[in-house]
Amino acid sequence: MPDIPGPDGRWDFASWDAAHDRVLVAHGKDVLLVDPVSHNVRSIGEIEGAHAALAIPGGDRVLVSSGHDNTVRLIDSVSGTQIASIPVAGDPDATVLSPDGHTAYVMGADSGAISVVDLDRLTETARIAAKPGLEVPVLFGNNMLAVNDEGLGEIEIVDLSAGKMTGTIAMPGCKEPTGLAYAPQFGLALSACGNGKAALVDLRSRKVVRLLPIGLGPDTAIWDDARRRFLVPCGKSGSLAVITLGHRGASVVSTVQTQASARTAAFDPASGRLYLPAARFQPAQSGKRPEMIAGSFHLVVLSPRSN
Structure with a gap:
């Protein structure tokens, strides 16, 4: 399928806004709203280092974590105006919403704390101590949260009802885990590791079931x-690992070429399409981040047939 061009800029997480059939991209100083049919792209908000951008159910509000000023912002996606700026734990990054959409759990990556944000009252109601290095979280079981710790190479388990961390899951062979996804009917999570592996983890027994090969x-x-x-975009390899679950366990069934830098994605469960932000970069200079080639930012679009 054809790529969708967009304005240049650094990016982080992308997500699917099911109510409006569009992609949200946390895009450095703003949030991109991408219509995958018309390819229309709008920018909203003024953010200080956007990390996560999520549609809040039941309206037109978008939540975005603003990493450089330790806030989460709520933006009206119709007018583009900011509704609220809520102080949270240091270095807010990956975020997950409660099933009812009334609460956000914001990972303070460097601070090692999880901010509980009431999206009706527009305030942080609690701050749960975990460990520094927090990455992507998932919700599971009876009001439980699991989150990757990139620095320690483990998953931390948090009881949201009790408001405290209750344990960890060691992941031998998995270094610098970032992405995390959960298959509820299997009770299994997949942790994407930085060393070319993915750890399949049983969250009930709190054990690694097996390691699977993925890209970098x-x-x-x-x-x-x-x-x-499971779908795992790998930005250094420019590939997508496709891992199926079945009665014979987990297996990597294909590796799809994407583009170098395509490390995050938004997934539309209705169509099965995947939208991966990507760009081309100049060769890196010593000690510096590589410069983006002007006009190269776009979304790579994959259909179920291609992945």
């Missing part, structure tokens, strides 16, 4: 419930 440079993982498979 992943930053997210996605569970495709309809097709019973």
Whole structure:
């Protein structure tokens, strides 16, 4: 499928806004709203280092974590105006919403704390101590949260009802885990590791089931419930690992070429399409981040047939 061009800029997580059939991209100083049919792209908000951008159910509000000023912002996606700026734990990054959409759990990556944000009252109501290095979280079980710790190479388990961390899951062979996805009917999570592995983890027994080969440079993982498979974009390799779950266990069934830098993605469960932000870069200079080639930012679009 054809790529969708967009304005240049650094990016982080992408997500699917099911109510409006569009992609949200945390895009450095703003949030991109991408219509995958018309290819229309709008920028909203003024953010200080956007990390996660999520649609809040039941309206037109978008939540974005603003890493450089330790806030989460709520933006009206129709007018583009900011509704609220809420102080949270240091270095807010990956975020997950409660099933009812009234609460956000914001990972303070460097601070090692999880901010509980009431999206009706627009305030932080609690701050749960975990460990520094927090990456992507998932919700599971009876109001439980699991989150990758990139620095320690483990998963931390948090009881949200009790407001405290209750344990860890060691992941031998998995270094610098980032992306995490959960298959609820199996009770299994997949942790995308920085050393070319993905750890399949039983969250009930708190044990690693097996390690699977993937590419390098992943930053997210996605569970495709309809097709019973995990999708892991790998930015350094420019590839997508497709891992199925079945009665014979987990297996890597294909590796799809994407583009170098495509490390996060938004997934539309209705169509099965995947939207991966990417760009081309100049060769890196010593000690510096590589410069983006002007006009190269776009979304790579993959259909279920191509992945």
